[in-house]
Amino acid sequence: MNQPPAISDATIARFAALVGEGNALRSPDLLAPYLTEPRDLYKGRTRLVLRPGSTAEVAAIMRLATETRTPIVPQGGNTGLVGGQSPRSEAEVVLSLSRMNRVRDVDPVGRTMVVEAGVILANVQAAADGAGLFFPLSLGSEGSCEIGGNLSSNAGGTAVLAYGNARDLCLGLEAVLPSGEILPGLRRLKKDNRGYDWKDLLIGAEGTLAVITAAVLKLFPKPAGREVAYVGLASPEKALRLLGRAEARAGRQLTAFELMGRRGMEFTLRHTEGARDPLAAAHAWYLLVEISSQRSAEDARETLEAILGSALEDDVIEDAAIAQSLGDAATFWKMREAMSWAQKPEGGSIKHDVAVPVARVAEFIAAADKAVLAAIPDARIVAFGHLGDGNIHYNVSQPVGADKAGFLDRWTEVNAIVHGIVDAMDGTFSAEHGIGQLKRLELARTKNAAEMALMRSIKQTLDPYQILNPGKVV
Incomplete structure (x- = not known):
């Protein structure tokens, strides 16, 4: 990549004036947390991190960026795994949404919530829980990832089976275009057929088309009962057989069905404090199965016991343990969630x-x-x-x-x-x-030529000066 010149001191001063000196970070020690990423594949470079506190400030930043042709890299919790949030040169400015962290509104009747992009996912979950409702998006990084990043990457997680990806959990967006224009789309409608749906276009675009500043999220009734089991079995083929049985018996009550190999289990046991194998003997493969019921805890447990009991009788599975407490359930989930990070020490x-x-x-x-x-x-x-x-x-x-x-x-x-x-x-x-930097060439190789041309034309239309997260996705 030919490196463009670093951003000038005069331009930095103009950007800083938009957010205040305290929210325009320049010193190496303050910049450092924004320049690393979880896999250590990319070392970011920038002279400036901007931390706006409002959508109006984001719009002002983008207007100045267009005027000065300054590349802007939106960043949420900095938990992305493909380098989409990493600035590639000192010409680029990081736009951190972390200060925009308000839950603006919760509507318990319509079961919706309006949140700003910088709200940490765990705080979204907690706000829903406080209203007696449930937000199902769940990731291993939920204590630090932010909802704007979740939407920008169309995050999946462990509950996709029952509730869908981030795109399925969003009713409306507020966003800022590269030009600085604000798209005011915080609508709570479940039906709206007025032309093209730009919301779905921006979700999954990884900050290359617009900066997401707020969203309307769907909430759900809180399950009356949730039961979790750890299952040992011989092969992925048998895991698929159990999946078919579980879906037939439980339908949408089946809220998680996670497959894990023995090697990952060994790494997790070796490198995760408090980890323990829930089963007495080692197995080639494992499943974490969760059943949620809107009726009762007893209904969830009976459904799970029926699924596992018949599978044991028919030799589909070799062993199973149902969590006997909230602590057991947390331990089961910890084994699954820690598997991603337990590989690093190896x-x-x-x-x-x-x-x-x-x-x-x-x-x-x-x-x-x-x-x-x-x-x-x-x-x-x-x-x-x-x-x-x-x-x-x-x-x-x-x-x-x-x-x-x-x-x-x-x-x-x-x-x-x-x-x-x-x-x-x-x-x-x-x-x-997502695609980010890591998979950009792979995307161009595998996508149909017409698909890639359409993606590039959309990027050119919305971002004619190529200033928004350049070098990512397309």
């Missing part, structure tokens, strides 16, 4: 966030295992994810004792192996983490 890990048709998940895992181990015989494969929607995080950890840098140099090679299998199954190489 050295280099080549990541894949793929999805294939649900019926082909077992076939995909078998084919990918065979191909990856043929290329790197001692690689340690950590496969886990959301079996109910076909999204598998297929990660390849370095062999024990291998050189980390040398192993990571094979990232493109291993990606080509895994993504080639995904392509052959009409799947996707990006199920929920």
